[in-house]
Amino acid sequence: MTQIPFSRPFTVGKEFQYIQQTIENMDLSGDGAITHKCHQLLEESLGVPKVLLTTSCTHALEMAALLLNIKPGDEVIVPSFTFVSTVNAFVLRGAKPVFIDIRPDTLNLNEEKLESLITPRTQAIIPVHYAGVACEMDAILDIAKGDNIAVIEDNAHGLFARYKGKYLGTMGCLGTQSFHETKNFTCGEGGALLINDPQYIERAEIIREKGTNRSRFYRGQVDKYSWMDIGSSYLPSGILAAFLYAQLEAREQIQHKRQRIWEYYYRNLRDRATQWGIRLPVVPEYCEQAYHMFYILLPSYKERKALISHFKERGISSVFHYLPLHLSKMGQDFGGKEGDCPVTESVSDRLLRLPFYNSLTEADQRRVIAAMEEFYAARS
Numbered sequence: 001m002t003q004i005p006f007s008r009p010f011t012v013g014k015e016f017q018y019i020q021q022t023i024e025n026m027d028l029s030g031d032g033a034i035t036h037k038c039h040q041l042l043e044e045s046l047g048v049p050k051v052l053l054t055t056s057c058t059h060a061l062e063m064a065a066l067l068l069n070i071k072p073g074d075e076v077i078v079p080s081f082t083f084v085s086t087v088n089a090f091v092l093r094g095a096k097p098v099f100i101d102i103r104p105d106t107l108n109l110n111e112e113k114l115e116s117l118i119t120p121r122t123q124a125i126i127p128v129h130y131a132g133v134a135c136e137m138d139a140i141l142d143i144a145k146g147d148n149i150a151v152i153e154d155n156a157h158g159l160f161a162r163y164k165g166k167y168l169g170t171m172g173c174l175g176t177q178s179f180h181e182t183k184n185f186t187c188g189e190g191g192a193l194l195i196n197d198p199q200y201i202e203r204a205e206i207i208r209e210k211g212t213n214r215s216r217f218y219r220g221q222v223d224k225y226s227w228m229d230i231g232s233s234y235l236p237s238g239i240l241a242a243f244l245y246a247q248l249e250a251r252e253q254i255q256h257k258r259q260r261i262w263e264y265y266y267r268n269l270r271d272r273a274t275q276w277g278i279r280l281p282v283v284p285e286y287c288e289q290a291y292h293m294f295y296i297l298l299p300s301y302k303e304r305k306a307l308i309s310h311f312k313e314r315g316i317s318s319v320f321h322y323l324p325l326h327l328s329k330m331g332q333d334f335g336g337k338e339g340d341c342p343v344t345e346s347v348s349d350r351l352l353r354l355p356f357y358n359s360l361t362e363a364d365q366r367r368v369i370a371a372m373e374e375f376y377a378a379r380s
Helices: 015-024 033-046 057-067 085-091 111-117 137-146 198-208 214-218 238-249 251-276 301-313 329-333 342-350 362-379
Strands: 050-054 075-079 096-100 122-125 150-154 174-178 191-195 295-297 351-353
Touching: 015 033, 015 238, 033 050, 033 191, 033 238, 050 057, 050 198, 057 085, 057 150, 057 174, 057 191, 057 198, 075 085, 085 096, 096 111, 111 137, 122 137, 137 150, 191 198, 198 214, 238 251, 251 362, 301 342, 301 351, 301 362, 342 351
Parallel strands: 075 096, 075 122, 122 150, 150 174
Antiparallel strands: 050 191, 174 191, 295 351
C-alpha cells in the first residue's frame, strides 16, 4: 500500500533553473540580485515598505525583539498555543512571556482576554494567525494602541491571507513569515521580516548584517562599512532565495492547489462531522484564509490517539500540533500552571491534522476519508 505522508515538499519547475543561474552568476552569499527579486515581489504584492529575507521565521522574530529593544523585565503577551519560536525570540532578550488563551472557534489569541493581562511592563503583543486564518486584528490593534504596545504578527502560516481585505503580516508594526518545507511556499528553511513601520528599516538592515552598515555600503551610500549596533547573520544564501523566488512566482498556482485540497476535505467531511462528533475548522466570512492546513477537533485525547493509530495501520500519516507552552518545563518556570489556558489545554489534546501538501491527490484524500468512515463505523 502506498504511504500517504503528512507533508511533502513541492516544486513548481523553475527552482533548479534559478539555482543554476544563481551559481553561474556567483550570487551565493545572500542579498544579491535574486534576494532583491524576492524582496521586491513581496513588497509589491503585499504593499509593505520593506521586506527582508531571513534564514528562518525564528530569526525574523529575533530581529523583531532586537528592533523593539526588548530587555530583562519586559513582558510580551503570546498565545500558549503556538510554536516555541514565538516565545523564545523574546525570552532570549530577557523578557517574561505572559501566556494568553485562544478562542474556541478560530484557535487564535482570544482578544477579549488581552486587557486583563496588560501591565506597565507589557512591551509587545504577538498574535499568531493559526492555520492561516486571521486573528481579530481590529480589536488587538485598538487595545495595543491605547496602551502604546507594539504588535508583531507571527504569520508563519498565513502568507497572502487577508483580514477584512488587509494582508496578514502587514497590520502590526512588524510581521514575520516562514518558508520552512512544511509551509505553502518554501525554500526548505527560511523566513522574512515584514517592516510595516518605516522607522525600523535602517536599523533592521544593520541588525541583519551582523550589526554593520554593509547594506548602505553596497548601495554606495557610504565608502566603507563598520560595526554600528548589535546584530547577527540573518541572511539566507542566494541559493535558498533562488528556490523561494520560483515558489513565490507561482503563488497563484500553489494557492489554487491548496484551496482545492482544503475544500475537498471540508465538503466531504461537513455532513459527517456532527454524526461523528468532530469539529471542522472555522473561518469567519471576513477572513480569506491561506489554506495552510486542515485539522479536525475530536471529542477526546483517547479518540484522537485511536484515530492516529487507525490511520497508521492504513499507511496514512496524521499528526497532532502544539503542546501548551505554559505547561512546558520552561513555561512552568515562568509561572505557568494547569488551568491558566483551558481552551488551549483542551484543544491541544484533541486536535488532529490530516495529510495536506500541494501534490496531494483526490484519490489519496478519498483514502483518508474512507479510513475515517471505517473508524467511526466500527465505533457505532
